[in-house]
Amino acid sequence: MPFLDKYRLIIRDAISKHKLTNPPHQLYDPINYILSIGGKQLRPIFLLMSCDLFKGNIERAVKPALGIEYFHNFSLMHDDIMDKATLRRGKETVHVKYDENVAILSGDALMVKSFQMLEDLEPQLFKKCFHLFSQTALEVCEGQQYDMNFEKQSDVSYEEYINMITGKTAVLCACAFQMGALLAEADEEDSKNMYEFGKSLGIAFQIMDDYLDVFGNQKSVGKKHAGDIVENKKTILYILARQKANEEQRQKLNGWYTITGENIDKVNEVLAIFNDLNVGDSCLELIKTYSDQAKNYLDKVKADATKKQSFYKLIDYLLVRES
Amino acid sequence: MPFLDKYRLIIRDAISKHKLTNPPHQLYDPINYILSIGGKQLRPIFLLMSCDLFKGNIERAVKPALGIEYFHNFSLMHDDIMDKATLRRGKETVHVKYDENVAILSGDALMVKSFQMLEDLEPQLFKKCFHLFSQTALEVCEGQQYDMNFEKQSDVSYEEYINMITGKTAVLCACAFQMGALLAEADEEDSKNMYEFGKSLGIAFQIMDDYLDVFGNQKSVGKKHAGDIVENKKTILYILARQKANEEQRQKLNGWYTITGENIDKVNEVLAIFNDLNVGDSCLELIKTYSDQAKNYLDKVKADATKKQSFYKLIDYLLVRES
Numbered sequence: 168m169p170f171l172d173k174y175r176l177i178i179r180d181a182i183s184k185h186k187l188t189n190p191p192h193q194l195y196d197p198i199n200y201i202l203s204i205g206g207k208q209l210r211p212i213f214l215l216m217s218c219d220l221f222k223g224n225i226e227r228a229v230k231p232a233l234g235i236e237y238f239h240n241f242s243l244m245h246d247d248i249m250d251k252a253t254l255r256r257g258k259e260t261v262h263v264k265y266d267e268n269v270a271i272l273s274g275d276a277l278m279v280k281s282f283q284m285l286e287d288l289e290p291q292l293f294k295k296c297f298h299l300f301s302q303t304a305l306e307v308c309e310g311q312q313y314d315m316n317f318e319k320q321s322d323v324s325y326e327e328y329i330n331m332i333t334g335k336t337a338v339l340c341a342c343a344f345q346m347g348a349l350l351a352e353a354d355e356e357d358s359k360n361m362y363e364f365g366k367s368l369g370i371a372f373q374i375m376d377d378y379l380d381v382f383g384n385q386k387s388v389g390k391k392h393a394g395d396i397v398e399n400k401k402t403i404l405y406i407l408a409r410q411k412a413n414e415e416q417r418q419k420l421n422g423w424y425t426i427t428g429e430n431i432d433k434v435n436e437v438l439a440i441f442n443d444l445n446v447g448d449s450c451l452e453l454i455k456t457y458s459d460q461a462k463n464y465l466d467k468v469k470a471d472a473t474k475k476q477s478f479y480k481l482i483d484y485l486l487v488r489e490s
Numbered sequence: 491m492p493f494l495d496k497y498r499l500i501i502r503d504a505i506s507k508h509k510l511t512n513p514p515h516q517l518y519d520p521i522n523y524i525l526s527i528g529g530k531q532l533r534p535i536f537l538l539m540s541c542d543l544f545k546g547n548i549e550r551a552v553k554p555a556l557g558i559e560y561f562h563n564f565s566l567m568h569d570d571i572m573d574k575a576t577l578r579r580g581k582e583t584v585h586v587k588y589d590e591n592v593a594i595l596s597g598d599a600l601m602v603k604s605f606q607m608l609e610d611l612e613p614q615l616f617k618k619c620f621h622l623f624s625q626t627a628l629e630v631c632e633g634q635q636y637d638m639n640f641e642k643q644s645d646v647s648y649e650e651y652i653n654m655i656t657g658k659t660a661v662l663c664a665c666a667f668q669m670g671a672l673l674a675e676a677d678e679e680d681s682k683n684m685y686e687f688g689k690s691l692g693i694a695f696q697i698m699d700d701y702l703d704v705f706g707n708q709k710s711v712g713k714k715h716a717g718d719i720v721e722n723k724k725t726i727l728y729i730l731a732r733q734k735a736n737e738e739q740r741q742k743l744n745g746w747y748t749i750t751g752e753n754i755d756k757v758n759e760v761l762a763i764f765n766d767l768n769v770g771d772s773c774l775e776l777i778k779t780y781s782d783q784a785k786n787y788l789d790k791v792k793a794d795a796t797k798k799q800s801f802y803k804l805i806d807y808l809l810v811r812e813s
Contacts, residue, residue, distance in 0.1 A: 194635040245598060249591040268572040268638060271594060275568060276631040278598065282605060283624050290613035297620070301606050308599040312517040315591060 168484050170477050174212040174219075178236065181229045187280075197261045197273040198280075201240045204258045209485075211236040213343035214350075216477065217361055220470050223351020227287070231296060231350060234284030235343050237277050238300070242307055242339075244274035249315065278304075288350075296346055303342035310334020317401040321421060328406050329370065336376075337369030357468050364464035364478070371457035372485050377402035378450045381441065396437050399424045403453065407446040416440050458486050491807050493800050497535040497542075501559065504552050510603075520584045520596040521603075524563045527581045532808075534559040536666035537673075539800065540684055543793050546674020550610070554619060554673060557607030558666050560600050561623070565630055565662075567597035572638065601627075611673075619669055626665035633657020640724040644744060651729050652693065660692030680791050687787035687801070694780035695808050700725035701773045704764065719760050722747045726776065730769040739763050781805050 182202050187195035211232035218228040246252075247260040248270050254260060262270035285296050313331035317323050344365035348358035380395045381404055395402045405424070409417060420440060423433045441447065465478050505525050510518035534555035541551040569575075570583040571593050577583060585593035608619050636654035640646050667688035671681035703718045704727055718725045728747070732740060743763060746756045764770065788801050 191632055191635045191639065193639060194632060245594055248594060271568055271571060272631055272634055272638070275598075275601065276628060278601060279624055279627045279631065282620075283628075286617075286621060286624075290617045293617050293620075294609075294613045297605075297616075298609060301602055301609075304602045305599060305606075308595055308602065309514055309517060311595055312514045315595070316514065316516060 168480075170480055171212055171216075171484075174215040175208055177215060177225070177229060178208050178211045178232060181233050182236070185233060193269065194273055194276055197244075197265050197269055198240075198277050200264065201244060201255075201261055201277075202236070204256045206256050208236060210239050210339055210343045213340055213365065214347040216481070217344045217347025218351045219347075220468075220474050220478070221348055221351035221353040221357065222471075223347070223353075228347060228350045230284045230287055231346055232343075234281045234300070235339065235346070237281035237284060238304060238307075239339060241274045241277040241281060242311070244270050244277065246311055249311070292349065295349055299342055299345060299349070303338045306334045306338045308334075310336070310338070318399070320401070321424070322409075323401040323406055325406055325410070328401065328403060332370055332373040333366065336373040337366045340369035340372070341365035354469075357470070360464045360467050364461050364468070367457050367461035367464060368482060368485065371454045371461065371482075374403050374450060374454050374457065375486055377404055378447065378454070381438065382447050393434050393438065396434050397429055399427065403450055404441055404446050407449050408441055408444050411444040411446065411449075412440070416444070454486055458482050491803075493803055494535055494539075494807075497538040498531055500538060500548070500552060501531045501534045501555060504556050505559070508556060516592065517596055517599055520567075520588050520592050521563075521600050523587065524567060524578075524584055524600075525559070527579045529563075529579050531559060533562050533662055533666045536663055536688065537670040539804070540667045540670025541674045542670075543791075543797050543801070544671055544674035544676040544680065545794075546670070546676075551670060551673045553607045553610055554669055555666075557604045557623070558662065558669070560604035560607060561627060561630075562662060564597045564600040564604060565634070567593050567600065569634055572634070615672065618672055622665055622668060622672070626661045629657045629661045631657075633659070633661070641722070643724070644747070645732075646724040646729055648729055648733070651724065651726060655693055655696040656689065659696040660689045663692035663695070664688035677792075680793070683787045683790050687784050687791070690780045690784035690787060691805060691808065694777050694784065694805075697726050697773060697777050697780065698809055700727055701770065701777070704761065705770050716757050716761065719757050720752055722750065726773055727764055727769050730772050731764055731767050734767040734769065734772075735763070739767070777809055781809050 186199055189195065214232040214235055215225055215228055218225055243255060244261050247255055248262045248267055252260050253263050258264075260270070261273065265273075282297065282300065285293055285300065288296060310331055310333065313327065314335055317327075317331065341362045342365070345358050345362035348361045353361070377395065380402065381393050395404075405420070408420060412420060419436065423437050426433055461482055462479065465475060468475065509522055512518065537555040537558055538548055538551055541548055566578060567584045570578055571585045571590055575583050576586050581587075583593070584596065588596075605620065605623065608616055608623065611619060633654055633656065636650070637658055640650075640654065664685045665688070668681050668685035671684040676684070700718065703725065704716050718727075728743070732743060735743060742759065746760050749756055784805055785802065788798060791798065
């Protein structure tokens with residue numbers, strides 16, 4: 168999207184400028200690798216956008232934004248080991264391209280680096296940003312833990328699901344928006360509203376991700392169709408389906424979700440239940456609820472109305488993806 | 491040792507006071523577990539001792555000291571996965587007691603927590619301590635990487651070895667001593683000398699560790715005799731032996747160090763070569779060199795002579811272990 172491109176260019180430029188060339192290359196090459204295979208770099212863009220909204224100094228925000236991107240990539244490196252994922256952004260994951268030990272250790276180094284990216288800030292601001300960032304980091308770990316817990320848990324409630332995706336996805340978005348505001352010295356109310364805006368947006372975004380896995384255009388989503396069903400993921404679709412299901416349907420779902428591995432009958436039967444129960448539409452309603460929530464927080468922010476337009480556009484861009 | 495006990499009590503008390511009880515317990519239980527199985531808790535003791543040396547406020551130093559201990563335990567959790575170690579301090583390692591994913595994720599959370607332990611400090615000091623700590627953290631990762639590289643490298647030089655143990659062991663000791671000085675607002679010269687003192691001490695300590703693996707009293711060392719030989723570790727003994735060996739001995743060593751698994755002939759033959767070449771004595775000389783270096787740095791420190799006595803005692807205590 169053009170309105171994001173100017174920020175993306177800054178981030179890409181900074182990533183290549185900060186390429187890690189010091190020894191041992193066995194530790195730093197995998198970091199350069201995961202950062203080079205791109206992704207949408209949304210989180211650092213969020214930070215820059217937010218800093219810009221409050222007329223902050225974008226240049227000063229670049230390293231912190233990079234820190235957010237580093238942290239996100241650290242978490243991908245480690246999550247991919249835990250999830251035994253072989254592909255990331257269409258390329259080999261770090262633990263497949265190198266090995267698990269490399270992915271563990273390079274991930275660790277990348278996490279340290281992510282915090283270090285705040286070090287150019289003056290002490291007061293550094294401390295404030297570190298506090299936000301490290302608290303977020305811990306919540307991301309908690310989110311990943313809940314996600315792993317779900318694998319062994321047949322009965323995941325809606326609240327548990329929202330709590331999990333809040334940690335796993337939403338808080339880092341929230342952190343990026345708030346840190347941008349902090350760097351621009353926005354007042355506390357605005358900076359908190361930006362946090363809440365990012366959190367609601369992140370939740371909506373993750374629900375959309377679950378939705379697209381099943382109902383999205385396979386090609387533009389870039390992932391295998393209904394991969395979450397194959398992997399028995401407790402997505403929002405599964406949770407809504409279980410809520411709405413009659414006894415027979417619930418029993419069927421329970422049965423299918425004990426089967427592992429590719430199984431076309433399973434995918435088709437589960438999809439049929441999802442369709443019968445209309446969970447796709449319920450899911451879109453939920454996305455609407457959370458994106459409205461995001462808009463409400465944004466409405467409250469005391470900033471230039473024209474600048475705020477890009478944020479309303481952002482919501483639409485993220486949540487009206489190729490569905 | 492009685493002169494360390496008062497600090498150790500403070501640390502043990504703080505560990506139990508800061509026990510992690512919030513959910514998800516699957517994430518935090520393993521952290522409580524690894525912290526509860528003890529170890530010598532030397533690094534946080536170093537920090538408190540150093541703070542005390544410069545008449546600093548010990549109470550304010552407790553959480554940063556805990557941060558150092560947290561970081562050390564985070565690195566153990568992850569290193570134990572990488573090294574496939576099953577026992578730590580005579581108890582099951584985290585990835586054995588729980589599983590690898592748990593050890594990865596709880597380790598991550600513990601690393602975040604370790605940095606957070608500095609957050610009570612006022613901004614200037616916080617930033618200074620964070621800078622030292624995070625730089626050290628990165629060097630610890632680098633040290634572990636070099637250690638892993640050595641597994642695939644038959645020809646490890648003395649310099650490479652010292653560089654590796656500096657990262658893997660010495661810098662965190664150095665960091666602890668320097669942070670104690672920073673917290674007590676010692677001047678820059680003293681705080682740097684404390685860093686160098688800790689670094690030399692840490693190097694000497696690790697060389698002693700290598701020595702005791704082969705020449706130590708098995709029972710008091712608490713590890714399997716010559717385990718490093720069984721595992722083909724490129725210890726200082728191996729490096730010194732290769733330096734001093736004639737062509738025949740070098741060929742023999744090379745041969746034995748390609749064999750994996752328990753093999754009594756291998757252990758005996760390698761020990762015979764070590765003894766023929768007198769590497770034990772060379773090793774003790776090296777320990778002397780580094781501990782003298784540590785003493786030199788300590789001599790330069792402008793602090794109460796009677797308080798400094800515990801540091802000289804510390805060197806003896808650490809380096810005249812049950813050898």
